[in-house]
Amino acid sequence: QVQLVESGGGVVQPGGSLKLSCQASGFTFNTYVMNWYRQAPGQERELVASISSIGVNMNYADSVKGRFTISRDNAKATVFLQMDSLQPDDTAVYFCNVYYRSRDYWGQGTQVTVSS
Numbered sequence: 001q002v003q004l005v006e007s008g009g010g011v012v013q014p015g016g017s018l019k020l021s022c023q024a025s026g027f028t029f030n031t032y033v034m035n036w037y038r039q040a041p042g043q044e045r046e047l048v049a050s051i052s053s054i055g056v057n058m059n060y061a062d063s064v065k066g067r068f069t070i071s072r073d074n075a076k077a078t079v080f081l082q083m084d085s086l087q088p089d090d091t092a093v094y095f096c097n098v099y100y101r102s103r104d105y106w107g108q109g110t111q112v113t114v115s116s
Helices: none
Strands: 003-007 010-012 018-025 034-039 046-051 058-060 068-073 078-083 092-100 103-106 110-114
Touching (some): 003 092, 018 034, 034 068
Parallel strands (some): 010 110
Antiparallel strands (some): 068 078, 092 103, 092 110
């Protein structure tokens, strides 16, 4: 079965950095687009970044362009989200996602808190 396990969240001061990881299993990782979403309290889940199956094409939400970088290691079935210049508005639970066989799969999420 598909499993997505996120890690790397935590508490960081404004201007700081974090790197999230998502370990995937249960599907052919190197043939699927991988996504990072986030959900802040009281808000809808939003797409933050996407990366194509072989890591050539990346897309970002306007709010994170120039600050976040998505990448993947297909040999390790892992997708990453490097987050720099973090701001309080980036505080949210971050989820790894794959759309596989006509449904969305999600990890359990990892909390990122940006606070002084």
